[in-house]
Amino acid sequence: MSWLKLNRWEVLGLLCGIFAVYSPVIRFEFLNWDDTWYIINNELIQSWSFEGLYGIATEPVARNFAPLTIFTFLIEHTLWGMWSGGYHLTNLALHAINAILAYALLRRLTGSSLLAWTVSLIFALHPVQVETVAWVSSRKSLLSATFMLASFICWLRPDRTSRDEGFGTLWLILGLLSKASAVVVPPIVIAYDVLIARRSFAESFAKQVVPMFFSVLLILVTMSAQTTIVGGVRGHIGASKLWILAIDATILWRYVGMSLYPTNLCVLYDPATTGIAHWIALSVIGWVGVGVWTFRTRHSNPVPLFCFVTWLFLLFPVLNLFPITTLMNDRYLYLPLIPFFVGVFNVAGVCWMKIRSTESSSLARRIPTPAIAVTLGVMLCGLYTLRTLDYLNVWANPVTLWNHARQITPTLPVVQIQWAITLESEGRRDLAIQTLQRAMEQNPDSGDAERIQSKIDLWTETSQVTPES
Template sequence: MQDKKLVSLWAVFVFAAAFIVYSGALSNDFLSVWDDPNYITENPDVTGLSLRNIKAAFTNTYVGNYAPFHIISYALDYTLFGLNPTAFHAVNNILHGINAVMVMLLILRISGNLRLSVLSALVFALHPLQVESVAWVTERKNILSTTFALGSFLTYIHFLMKKGWVPYAGSLLLFAAALLTKSSVVVIPVLLCLYIFLYESRSLSRFAPTIPFFILSAAASVAAVITQEAADISYIGGSPYATALTMVTVVVKYLRLFFFPVHLSPNYNPAVYQHLTIPVVLSMIILTALIAVLWVKRDNREVLFWAGWAVIPLLPVLQIIPMVTIMNDRYLYLPIIGLAPLTVKIIGRVARNKIWLVIVLLLLMSYQTYTRTKLWTAGPDLWLDAISHYPDNGNLYSSLGSLYQKLGQLDDSERAYQKALDLLPDDLEIHQQYGVLLLQMGKHREALIELQRVYDAGVRYELLISNLGYAYMDVGDTLTGMKYHKEVLSSNPRHANSIYGMAMGFEKLGDMNRAAVYWQRFLDVTPLNNPWRDEAKKRLEMATIKRR
């Protein structure tokens, strides 16, 4: 039995180390591009913890995800601190520190080794691959779902030890909360069964209490599949076979990034393989060798458990169900919980328990992580850093173009988008973004061509249709433009961009009564920090005066 005071002291140390190393993010703003605007800065449903916003969180999807607790956590932040990025980052840091402590306690429960537990928790907390999950406020869903999931797992172990139904109910509720934060935690019941199989009696009665967990996982999986199908995402390379070949190489790339975390990027563009090639075969050989090692170590319960924890949480992001992105640092947040103790054990054996070597590696990781957190801010540094490592990645240039556009550096934005289209000429998303930029630059007919091309290809994103409406209105075809805005509002009556467009359209048609109605609707659905609210207020006053 470990000394509780000593365990508590080390837990405080692990939490403090995690918070301090990520403290560089506290001075960061929200990201100007990617999902921060959709989830937070331009999302009216997070402007306070009201009944309306809670209902909206449970009845809407955001950026193609159903994650109400994720959205409610932002609403709680907003209620307490306003739209203060430092506070939002601090909450992420705190949650990550709590996760690190729970990882320490989990490893201590499995191994009984305090040194292994502390060092492994520090690897989990301080690894540079975790920066994306912690320093990017949008990825609150990743760390908060893990907080709930780890809490559920530890509480379930307590249930197995004490056989009380209060911890069982607590574990089930925490797991439900985890699923309502991010669906990728559907694997937790499998990990529970792995724990029971390795450390408890293997009678069926020991597995029976996990059935409700699997039912919740099944429901969350169905919801995720429906959401992904709604986004019309296809398999990589056009087939499950090509997807499987590609993801074999991606898994090996993940291992490389874990052991040698250099050239990290917010966006990777791994090669897609449709046939057996040398990279695919070499990746298969590496993975087969690792499986062979596990077979040799099959009598070591601890090795099998942590290997399972490294592999099983990776399954939901291996494109079994097609996803938008192939590879991301954030996909390793849960798997690192398993990789960390395995790595510390390997280093301990190779270095003959020379703890100083692990400490040196932790210090190096801490420096890299602290430095990297400062890249995740509103400026171009994150994208320029990534482009320096991956100059042929068109998606990075697209994100850079979007950022320059937000910053008002339109010429720089145009050059970045053109470079992106040189690399990815058939990418409809980039054509859409480029079309919006051309609108902003006053190149209305060129913008109309770009946006219409995307629409004619069958893309039906709300923002695309709304911007297409603006393009028609800008070239003088007000009625056609309003038709597209109506199309958006028929599916999403709260879409601020198209509400604004309808107000503008009715103004142009001279119908001030209807214009006033839409200006008021715009004010009703937008947060107070929306930059167009002042203009909308002025136009509402003008429309009200004119209709008298």
């Protein structure tokens, strides 16, 4: 409470910005993209019976073991049934909490309230966050981020106590029960200890034995839940790890571009995976250069290397080294935006100070560094807010979502399938069948082809049934 009182204006500014931009989500509908599994047809959240509670604690849902996330849906189903606005309101509240936690963490790590608040506001209002905030099924990302940030607040401090470590481990466990991506907390803590707090690797590793035990345990449970591979984009499933790493090198640069200048955002992407040898080579060279530069400057300025390593760790669970059905998504950047922009502002500040120190920069010396930081922060926040406001309504309902997706990635069979499902639910069955027939002409893989044909057969047969029969 004392911290909130001391930082009340910064917190109030974050809350006002978030609710002003994202408040329309309360009117948004459920989507026919995982919401059906997590909410609409999920029997586990429909009662407080012993069988239901046991199922929440032990059963994976939609191939994910996230019992704490499912438990929040049980609470909400009890409160407002199938009113989608209540679920969206919870997502919005969690996003606001995460922005405040990010500010609290960065305020202590950087020692600058201006930098901490600017990065937290960018994190809150950036358009790539729309998917996570406006999609009910991204609750697991929001909830796990809450506990991960709380764990970081406890762990990432040079003078932490055993009490901090105990609470840090507790928050990590809750994060793991919300989403498996929280497994990256221990390696990030080790990176902080070694690079920032200047502890020895052995000392830091010893402190992370218990957190890593719970992380490995959760990984094993989650991997056992991945028994089927359906939906999404599956062309990369079964590929060699070397090939996956090569594609990841190009996708990571796309994430850099999306973070700095987000455009053509979409629910699904279709990144090129063939005929891009030159892009792979350039990407690898670029990342080697970034790694070498940040490593060489680690003694004089360890922040860029720590931000780079943290960014990579936060993205590691979604780099398809453990196969998932999409190569890239907006929601994968939810927490990585924080270290990314801390690093960007740190490098920009260092460059500006070097410019001011040169003899020919008399004009630059008259412009204070905070003025440059404020100007850059205002410009970025304004740009991202406008883009978020423009993109937000895409996620209002299935029609707007998949109509937008088929304009951005029209060649993806799964996009055409979801668009057809949306049309059929709107009573436009003939058009839905035509959409699937066109999708079949795009040579989908065997899984999509079987799914498309089964729906064509079902809808055609249903259309032929007369009321008398």
